[in-house]
Amino acid sequence: KQDIITMSHGAGGKSSHELIEGLIRPILANPVLDALDDAAVLPLSRFVSLDNGNLPELAFTTDSYTVSPVKFPGGNIGDLAVNGTVNDLAMSGARPIALSLGLILEEGLPVALLREVLESIAVHAKELGISIVTGDTKVVPRGKGDGLYINTAGIGIVERTWPMGQHLIQPGDKVLISGSVGDHGIAVMLRREGLEMESEVQSDTQSLYDLVHHLFVHMGSAIHALKDPTRGGVATTLNEMAVSSDVAIKVYEDAVPVKESVRGACEILGLDPLTIANEGKMLVVVAKERADEALSLMRQHPKGQDARIIGEVQEEPRGMVFLQTLLGGTRVLDMLVGDPLPRIC
Amino acid sequence: KQDIITMSHGAGGKSSHELIEGLIRPILANPVLDALDDAAVLPLSRFVSLDNGNLPELAFTTDSYTVSPVKFPGGNIGDLAVNGTVNDLAMSGARPIALSLGLILEEGLPVALLREVLESIAVHAKELGISIVTGDTKVVPRGKGDGLYINTAGIGIVERTWPMGQHLIQPGDKVLISGSVGDHGIAVMLRREGLEMESEVQSDTQSLYDLVHHLFVHMGSAIHALKDPTRGGVATTLNEMAVSSDVAIKVYEDAVPVKESVRGACEILGLDPLTIANEGKMLVVVAKERADEALSLMRQHPKGQDARIIGEVQEEPRGMVFLQTLLGGTRVLDMLVGDPLPRIC
Ligand SMILES: Nc1ncnc2c1ncn2[C@@H]1O[C@H](COP(=O)(O)OP(=O)(O)OP(=O)(O)O)[C@@H](O)[C@H]1O
Ligand SMILES: Nc1ncnc2c1ncn2[C@@H]1O[C@H](COP(=O)(O)OP(=O)(O)OP(=O)(O)O)[C@@H](O)[C@H]1O
Ligand SMILES: [Mg+2]
Ligand SMILES: [Mg+2]
Ligand SMILES: [Mg+2]
Ligand SMILES: [Mg+2]
Ligand SMILES: [Mg+2]
Ligand SMILES: [Mg+2]
Numbered sequence: 136k137q138d139i140i141t142m143s144h145g146a147g148g149k150s151s152h153e154l155i156e157g158l159i160r161p162i163l164a165n166p167v168l169d170a171l172d173d174a175a176v177l178p179l180s181r182f183v184s185l186d187n188g189n190l191p192e193l194a195f196t197t198d199s200y201t202v203s204p205v206k207f208p209g210g211n212i213g214d215l216a217v218n219g220t221v222n223d224l225a226m227s228g229a230r231p232i233a234l235s236l237g238l239i240l241e242e243g244l245p246v247a248l249l250r251e252v253l254e255s256i257a258v259h260a261k262e263l264g265i266s267i268v269t270g271d272t273k274v275v276p277r278g279k280g281d282g283l284y285i286n287t288a289g290i291g292i293v294e295r296t297w298p299m300g301q302h303l304i305q306p307g308d309k310v311l312i313s314g315s316v317g318d319h320g321i322a323v324m325l326r327r328e329g330l331e332m333e334s335e336v337q338s339d340t341q342s343l344y345d346l347v348h349h350l351f352v353h354m355g356s357a358i359h360a361l362k363d364p365t366r367g368g369v370a371t372t373l374n375e376m377a378v379s380s381d382v383a384i385k386v387y388e389d390a391v392p393v394k395e396s397v398r399g400a401c402e403i404l405g406l407d408p409l410t411i412a413n414e415g416k417m418l419v420v421v422a423k424e425r426a427d428e429a430l431s432l433m434r435q436h437p438k439g440q441d442a443r444i445i446g447e448v449q450e451e452p453r454g455m456v457f458l459q460t461l462l463g464g465t466r467v468l469d470m471l472v473g474d475p476l477p478r479i480c
Numbered sequence: 481k482q483d484i485i486t487m488s489h490g491a492g493g494k495s496s497h498e499l500i501e502g503l504i505r506p507i508l509a510n511p512v513l514d515a516l517d518d519a520a521v522l523p524l525s526r527f528v529s530l531d532n533g534n535l536p537e538l539a540f541t542t543d544s545y546t547v548s549p550v551k552f553p554g555g556n557i558g559d560l561a562v563n564g565t566v567n568d569l570a571m572s573g574a575r576p577i578a579l580s581l582g583l584i585l586e587e588g589l590p591v592a593l594l595r596e597v598l599e600s601i602a603v604h605a606k607e608l609g610i611s612i613v614t615g616d617t618k619v620v621p622r623g624k625g626d627g628l629y630i631n632t633a634g635i636g637i638v639e640r641t642w643p644m645g646q647h648l649i650q651p652g653d654k655v656l657i658s659g660s661v662g663d664h665g666i667a668v669m670l671r672r673e674g675l676e677m678e679s680e681v682q683s684d685t686q687s688l689y690d691l692v693h694h695l696f697v698h699m700g701s702a703i704h705a706l707k708d709p710t711r712g713g714v715a716t717t718l719n720e721m722a723v724s725s726d727v728a729i730k731v732y733e734d735a736v737p738v739k740e741s742v743r744g745a746c747e748i749l750g751l752d753p754l755t756i757a758n759e760g761k762m763l764v765v766v767a768k769e770r771a772d773e774a775l776s777l778m779r780q781h782p783k784g785q786d787a788r789i790i791g792e793v794q795e796e797p798r799g800m801v802f803l804q805t806l807l808g809g810t811r812v813l814d815m816l817v818g819d820p821l822p823r824i825c
Binding site (some may be wrong): 140238275 | 487577616
């Protein structure tokens with residue numbers, strides 16, 4: 136076992152999981168955390184006794200953002216933070232109601248940049264009808280930070296009325312993706328390295344709450360799991376699901392939508408688009424017989440226009456994800472290993 | 481106006497207030513944030529429609545911790561984070577129910593140190609009967625962090641049934657402190673600088689929820705405001721209250737409890753104990769006629785043994801805090817200016 140923290144512990148892939156499963160989870164162990172899903176679900180009835188009436192369940196989540204650079208094509212650290220936290224709430228079936236904002240500023244940060252980020256936070260929160268209700272501001276000396284780091288925590292009200300989560304996917308279920316993969320990670324990396332592709336790659340950072348709501352209204356309990364493939368990408372997220380539900384997932388390799396520019400950048404850099412972070416996409420696992428309906432519902436929605444059915448759940452080999460090509464070949468799709476694209480969120 | 485962020489923007493004093501009031505609050509403006517109290521109070525009835533039954537109010541708060549060094553006499557960054565967030569909930573009259581934990585680790589951090597901090601978090605949370613239900617772990621490259629930074633956000637259920645807050649203190653009210661001031665800031669600073677006093681100064685980091693609960697049970701609505709004098713110390717916190725309620729506060733200088741070792745360190749270093757951060761003390765503002773009762777209640781409790789009545793609220797000069805000495809002299813007590821003790825939380 137490693138005795139110091141390395142960049143790959145923060146990459147969202149294999150090392151992150153070893154750190155969380157091997158150190159953090161055993162020490163902090165409690166039934167709510169143990170689900171290790173996008174947000175914690177807290178039944179208020181466990182904390183408040185109310186004679187009459189049913190108390191809702193709360194969803195609670197947090198993410199820190201250390202992306203470099205702070206601004207990139209399609210967004211900045213501020214809207215990334217708002218969308219990211221809202222999406223973790225949405226993935227757990229909750230309507231976001233409030234956010235917190237923790238700022239860790241590096242001495243020397245231009246106030247104009249801070250203003251720009253705050254304005255972007257305000258605009259995105261307003262669009263979503265939620266408020267930043269509490270916050271905190273710390274400053275660290277030059278060389279002990281990097282411009283600014285943000286933490287957002289979010290509270291939501293669980294809206295779904297059926298059990299749902301990465302531990303509840305079943306053999307036969309179909310797996311959908313709401314759009315193209317790899318855009319966010321590649322957009323940040325190209326900007327950071329000063330590289331340019333023929334057509335600019337834009338981050339896909341966006342809130343998915345409205346798309347989730349649209350699906351919920353029409354599909355209800357046919358939706359078995361939602362998950363945003365952020366750090367570690369689709370490959371890592373599907374592996375988490377497969378382990379959590381003790382099933383196998385087959386991915387139809389050629390069905391996964393990847394933009395030409397993203398595919399080009401990945402080829403040049405030797406990266407697999409399936410391991411690259413997305414910040415405005417979701418994986419949806421639905422009952423087999425409702426998969427086509429889910430697909431057309433998503434395609435009706437502006438944030439799901441490029442949705443595809445990309446795979447299916449099988450019984451065996453348990454806990455594994457594998458790719459099937461058009462020609463029928465198969466190979467194992469592992470979690471992200473190492474940290475090929477550091478600090479993309 | 482300054483165009484770059486300086487260390488004093490994070491010190492919790494005058495510059496912090498200018499940043500929050502002048503930049504952050506106008507941009508993020510919303511009625512809940514505008515109270516600028518220790519925690520946001522969210523009436524759930526605003527977000528959920530429930531035909532029968534009364535929905536509780538939630539409290540929601542966050543703080544980031546960047547203390548250097550990470551371990552100090554009496555505590556470490558982990559218990560500081562748990563206690564600090566619990567205290568901001570307690571100050572708003574809420575019972576803590578769940579915490580989030582955001583870690584920003586610097587590449588090269590010894591896993592053994594992370595383990596020690598996590599264990600300390602687990603122990604303190606357990607004592608309080610609350611869980612870390614969600615979290616996030618990021619890693620930043622060497623030289624872009626400092627060991628580890630922590631963000632905790634917390635949710636609580638508001639237990640008080642009367643209005644309370646820094647904007648509700650009234651002329652005539654008495655001001656109490658639960659114990660000695662300056663311990664935390666001085667303990668951290670002495671450790672950081674490698675200085676030693678005759679008797680070691682220990683941080684006062686501790687949860688105040690039980691002390692608040694004890695007061696609530698017996699005093700109810702006679703308690704007009706609670707506030708933990710963290711960054712900026714008692715001087716800054718009282719100034720915030722005076723401005724918020726548009727009243728004056730008179731402090732009996734000689735009544736403020738300061739340990740000998742802390743007073744000694746302050747004299748050597750030219751610091752005012754009233755501007756130094758505490759992490760386990762609270763200011764309590766109570767109706768005049770109940771002040772003695774509040775004092776004896778606090779003294780009954782192990783965390784309030786050294787409680788004192790340290791001042792009173794007056795009509796004029798509005799928005800100001802002043803010190804009165806035993807001999808009758810008075811002088812203005814301003815907020816903390818500059819950043820004489822950086823990174824103490
Ligand atoms: N420091 C931590 N303390 C407690 N739980 C943690 C911590 N770090 C991660 N977790 C938990 O581990 C699980 C995975 O966390 P992770 O951050 O990878 O999820 P995510 O937020 O959905 O992804 P991303 O951070 O890439 O957006 C979550 O359930 C999270 O609550
Ligand atoms: N970045 C921010 N965004 C939104 N609100 C903020 C931000 N920073 C501070 N605030 C708000 O300003 C007020 C004062 O914050 P501050 O951090 O000084 O309070 P505190 O947490 O009680 O003190 P301390 O951080 O010293 O423990 C709080 O109401 C807080 O919610
Ligand atoms: Mg997620
Ligand atoms: Mg996330
Ligand atoms: Mg704070
Ligand atoms: Mg406070
Ligand atoms: Mg605080
Ligand atoms: Mg996360």
